[in-house]
Amino acid sequence: MNPSSVNDTTPDATGGDLPKDKLPRADCTVDATGTLTLEVGGLRGADRPRLLLRLRPKRGTEQVAVADRATHEVDLAPSPDEPGRWRAALNGGGPVLDEGRWDVWVAPGGSTTGGELRVVPGARDLRILASGGFPDPVLPLEVRVPYATKDGYFSIRAWRRPSHAEAGDLTVRDGTLTVTGRLLGARLGRGARALLKRRGKGGPQVETRLADEGQGAFTFRADYADIPHDVQGPDPAYWDVYLKPGGRTARVRVARLLDDVADKKTVFVYPTTELGQVTIRPYYTLDNDLAVQVSAR
Amino acid sequence: MKISFLLHNAYGIGGTIKTTFNLAGALAERHEVEIISVHRHREEPNFTLDTKVRLRALTDQRVEKDHPLRQRAAKVFPASEYRYDQYSELTDQRIEECLTGLTSDVVIGTRPGLNVHLALQGPRGAALVGQEHLTLDGHPPALRNALRAVYPRLDAITTVTRADADAYRRKMRMPGVRVTALPNSVPEPRLAPADGEGRIVIAAGRLVRSKRHDVLIRAFARVVAERPDWRLRIYGKGDEHDRLRALIEELGLYNHVHLMGAYSPIEAEWVKGSIAAVTSSFEPFGMTIVEAMRCGLPVVSTNCPYGPAEIIEDGVDGRLVPVGDEETLAGALLDLMRDDALRHRMGAAALARSRRYGPGPIVEQAEELFDDLLRSKTTRGRITGAFRRRASVHAIKDAALTLAFAPLRTLRKVKR
Numbered sequence: 001m002n003p004s005s006v007n008d009t010t011p012d013a014t015g016g017d018l019p020k021d022k023l024p025r026a027d028c029t030v031d032a033t034g035t036l037t038l039e040v041g042g043l044r045g046a047d048r049p050r051l052l053l054r055l056r057p058k059r060g061t062e063q064v065a066v067a068d069r070a071t072h073e074v075d076l077a078p079s080p081d082e083p084g085r086w087r088a089a090l091n092g093g094g095p096v097l098d099e100g101r102w103d104v105w106v107a108p109g110g111s112t113t114g115g116e117l118r119v120v121p122g123a124r125d126l127r128i129l130a131s132g133g134f135p136d137p138v139l140p141l142e143v144r145v146p147y148a149t150k151d152g153y154f155s156i157r158a159w160r161r162p163s164h165a166e167a168g169d170l171t172v173r174d175g176t177l178t179v180t181g182r183l184l185g186a187r188l189g190r191g192a193r194a195l196l197k198r199r200g201k202g203g204p205q206v207e208t209r210l211a212d213e214g215q216g217a218f219t220f221r222a223d224y225a226d227i228p229h230d231v232q233g234p235d236p237a238y239w240d241v242y243l244k245p246g247g248r249t250a251r252v253r254v255a256r257l258l259d260d261v262a263d264k265k266t267v268f269v270y271p272t273t274e275l276g277q278v279t280i281r282p283y284y285t286l287d288n289d290l291a292v293q294v295s296a297r
Numbered sequence: 298m299k300i301s302f303l304l305h306n307a308y309g310i311g312g313t314i315k316t317t318f319n320l321a322g323a324l325a326e327r328h329e330v331e332i333i334s335v336h337r338h339r340e341e342p343n344f345t346l347d348t349k350v351r352l353r354a355l356t357d358q359r360v361e362k363d364h365p366l367r368q369r370a371a372k373v374f375p376a377s378e379y380r381y382d383q384y385s386e387l388t389d390q391r392i393e394e395c396l397t398g399l400t401s402d403v404v405i406g407t408r409p410g411l412n413v414h415l416a417l418q419g420p421r422g423a424a425l426v427g428q429e430h431l432t433l434d435g436h437p438p439a440l441r442n443a444l445r446a447v448y449p450r451l452d453a454i455t456t457v458t459r460a461d462a463d464a465y466r467r468k469m470r471m472p473g474v475r476v477t478a479l480p481n482s483v484p485e486p487r488l489a490p491a492d493g494e495g496r497i498v499i500a501a502g503r504l505v506r507s508k509r510h511d512v513l514i515r516a517f518a519r520v521v522a523e524r525p526d527w528r529l530r531i532y533g534k535g536d537e538h539d540r541l542r543a544l545i546e547e548l549g550l551y552n553h554v555h556l557m558g559a560y561s562p563i564e565a566e567w568v569k570g571s572i573a574a575v576t577s578s579f580e581p582f583g584m585t586i587v588e589a590m591r592c593g594l595p596v597v598s599t600n601c602p603y604g605p606a607e608i609i610e611d612g613v614d615g616r617l618v619p620v621g622d623e624e625t626l627a628g629a630l631l632d633l634m635r636d637d638a639l640r641h642r643m644g645a646a647a648l649a650r651s652r653r654y655g656p657g658p659i660v661e662q663a664e665e666l667f668d669d670l671l672r673s674k675t676t677r678g679r680i681t682g683a684f685r686r687r688a689s690v691h692a693i694k695d696a697a698l699t700l701a702f703a704p705l706r707t708l709r710k711v712k713r
Contacts, residue, residue, distance in 0.1 A: 020341055021348050027487065123487045123565050130569035131495040152341070169552040260569065267555050271546045 020120050024106050026154050027122040028146045030129055035091040036144050036156070039079055040119060043086060043108050049076045051088045052105040052116060053156065055098065059286070072097070076106070090144060097144060097158035099287070104154040121146070121154040129260035137258070139163065139185040147262035157262050159288075161185070165218075165243045165254040167290050170282055172271045175224045177282050177292065179241070181254060183216040189246030194220035194254075196227060196292060199238040204228060210243065218243070222292070229278045229294050236295035240285075255289040264288045298402040298667065299329045303392070303411045305380060307334035307352055310343050310559065311503070312584040313430045316481035317407055320663065322347030323482060323656035327664075333395060335388055335411070343561060355391040366390065373417060377439035378410035393418045403667045409436065409444055412454075416447040424670035426453045428479070432581045432603060433464045445469055452670045455479040457582035460603035477666060480607075482659035483587045483651070486564040490593025491571060493637075493644045496527045498630060499570035499594070501563055501585050502577070504535030504556070509576040509599070511537075511544055512623050516576075518548045519627035524634050529554045529574075532566055567592035571640060572633050578620050580604040590614065590651035595643035597629045608654075614646035 024042040031037070043049055055070040057063060072095035076086035090097075104119040124146050143159040163185030171178040179194070188210070196206045206227055210220040227239060242251040261267050264284035272281040280294050304317050321330045330350050337354035346352055361367070366387035370376075373393070374384035392411075396404070396418040404419050405426045406412035412427030419425040427448060433441065433456075448454065453475040456462040462478045465471070498517070502508045510531055517529045531541070531554070538556060545554045560566050563585075567573065573589035575598035580586075583604030586596050590608070598605040600617040609615040616629040633640045652658075 021345075123562060125488050125565055125568065127491070127495070127569045130497065171552070261557075267557055268551075269542065269556075270551055 018117070020152060023117055023120050024108075025122045026104065026119045027124070029125040030144075030146075032128055033091065034142075035089050036146065037087060037089045038104070038146075039082075039085050039087045040076060040106060041082075041085045041122070043084075043106065046086070046106075046108040048109050049086055050074065050107045050109065051076055052107055053095065053097065053102040054105060056101045056103055056155070058100070070098070072102075073107075092138070092142075097142070097156070097160065099159050099161075100157075102156045102158055103149075104156060119154040120152060121148045124148075126260035129258070132259070137164070137184050141184060141257070143257045145260065145262045159255075159257050161253070163245075163250075163252045164257065165252045166258050167254050167256045170270055170290075172273060172282065175273060175275055177222045177224065178219065179222070179254065179282075179290070180213075180217070180219045183218060183243060183245065183252065186243075186245045186249050186252055188212045188216065188218060188243075189249070192218070192246040193244045194222065195242040195244050195251060196222060196239040197242065198233070199240055199291075200234065204230075206239075207244070224273060224275050224280045227280065227292065227294060229296070231296070236293050239292040239294065241290040241292065253289055255287070256284060257288055298671070299400065300324055300331075300403045300405065300667070301399055301401040302330075302332045302405045302407060303396075303415065304332055304334050304407050305383075305411065306336040306338070307332055307346070307354070308337050308339050308342050310561075312481070312582065313407055314342075315344050316430070316582075316584060318342075318344050318346050318350075319482050319484055319656065320659065321350045323484070323660045324663065325349035326660075331401075335392060336383065345562070355395055356387060361387070373414055374410045375413050375440060375443040377437055377443055378408075378413075380408070380410060384410065396420065399423065402671060409440060412451065413443065413447050416450040419451075422674075424452045424667055424674060425450075426455060426666075426670070427451045429454060429456045429461060429465070430581060432456070432458075432461045433468060434461075434602070435579065435581070441468075449474060452674070453477065453666060455666070457481055458603040458607050460607065461581065475666070475670065479662055479666065480654060480659060481582050481584050481587065482656045483584070483591050483654050484656055486568075486592050488564055488568050488592070490648050491568045491644065493571045493593070493641045495569060495571045497570045498527060498529045498572045498574050499532065499567060499589070500529070500574045500576070501532040501560075501566070501588075502575075503533050504531070504537040504541060506537060507577055507579050508533075508537075509578050509621065510541050512621055512626065513574055513576040514541065514544050514548065514550065514554055516623040516627040516630065517554055518550060519623070520630050520634070521550065521553050523631060525553070527553070527634060530557050530566070530570070531555070532557045532560050532563060534559045563588060564592055567594060570594055571644075572597060572630060574626075574630065575599060575605065576626065577601050583608055586615075587651055587654045590647035591654070593644045593648040595633060595640060595647050597626065597633070599626075608651075610650070614643055614650045 024040050026038045026040045028038045051074040053072045074088045076088050079085035079087045105116045106119055107116045140162045141164045145157045149155050166182045168180040192210045193207045194210050198204050208220055208222050210218050241254040244251050256264055268284055270282045272279050277297055278294050279297055282292050285291050302317055302321055321332055324330050325347050332352045334354045338358040364387050367385045369386040371384035371389050373389045392414045399420050401423050403424045406415040407428050415425050449471045456478050457480055459478045462476050465476045545551055567589050573594040573596040579601050586608050589596050596615040599620045600606055601620050611617040618625045618629050
């Protein structure tokens, strides 16, 4: 396993010892309204089962006991299509999921002994997200992408942002990064800029002009030569990418969230450029935010 | 009936594993079925196995890595087999112990080396079936000779294509051995078929040379020049990953071509696409072709030996193009992109015509074969005394030969 990956293994006591074929398995679908529907099977003897969504502690933070994690409970209803299966729809009316990774559990209830069980993923029908048919986003933007963790459990990645700049195609040519995208939840005004800020407290910033392509679409170019690399500073240095829509509007993170790919980092990969004493490449962070990595050669 | 499959490694990823799981799961509806995995290196298999199928392993790399017998070259498993390096005296012993103790009615080997074990050590009362998931012509001559020596002792050989079955009948002298094609089966997808409206081409398979993903990526450069709204997703992992990544960058396709990594189950990925592409130089069967068709995708495939031409009818439910010809491949993809009606028609035909690979039809063929074999076994039962004696003479001869060759093999292993 990639050591830099998110802490995806959860050796929790409850249900963690059961082999996967004894755990409940959930199929899921995202429909054109953005509703995520889960259908859980393998819950023999369950009575009024509930779905539990538990926020996984961030990588590098202290371990939190499962029972102490932020948890949302959702009632499961019998599936109208298949007896013995249970269904829950997560949409605007359901729980508000903060940004992060939400592990999916079930509390079976009824005659079942033992406690809560982790859920393993079945078929995930995310074709709506893949086709670019993401429904017109409602602000604040709420994105939920169900996925299989590295150790094979069902989890949901969630983002919740008051405004959002969705990155589209990126082009790296002649020492320049060109980013196209779409701004949601804020309006591009006069003096809109793109901003690169070096990660870390008080990190330097670089601004660049931004072209308004109409209806929220934008393009900006970042000249790599304008990104200073401080030999005394961190190496590699990570520069996070934002938009400043103009006026007093708060800056907006540039990210790629509106499709079916839960982890962009290894799938959307861009060329590395050598420039003087450094190499530079744009990439998506573990949270699918756009950033630029600058390292000494 | 009681059916045992002997598999190299049920815990890995690959077409043979997947199809064995599929067939075993489908047979388990009516029979007692187990999979015996020679190797094991992780807790759970990558693919989902029907809970009715029993799975057990003969060796476990996690706890037996340093077993002294692992250091000693295999003598029964043929040295000319592709996986010889992963076999040893330990596997020789464990497989023999296992086979002689079996009470199954049917025992099925799933690769040449395991078929050799089966032929030499399989329980004589059982129907012994050697499955060939690769092809006879693809085997090196030394392996073909090794198989020629012992395959006549099997009751049946099944290949995955008719073309390969023909090759066995023509080139191997195996009197009394049934040779028949038993294609891989693909279960009915749980998801609704693709609607053909998206703008994604999908390829899936291990990232290895023989899949020629490089040709697909080059062809896609031509496609993008005309249809920049289409994307290509390549699912799978393998040794070619970095080389393919470099090619994508060199051609400036990093916004259009994505290496997606390994996914299971893959059907949820097929339905995101509108066209599937297969560029292999060699496909003994072409499991991904059937999977894609069962999800309603027309497949553009190379016409490589042997599978694609037996699965796809060119121009009806997909397209067949020459191996390594990126221009023709790009043309075939563009034809389907330009013409929505054609794409939808071929997708619907693919869905309908791929039903013959469903577990139902394939299991019927398998059951019929097993019944036949068992029937002729019992009618022959009375006269097997003579056979047995002769067989044991063979066994002694084989053992002597094996011993004679053993030092040679050891030498080869050291030189590697």
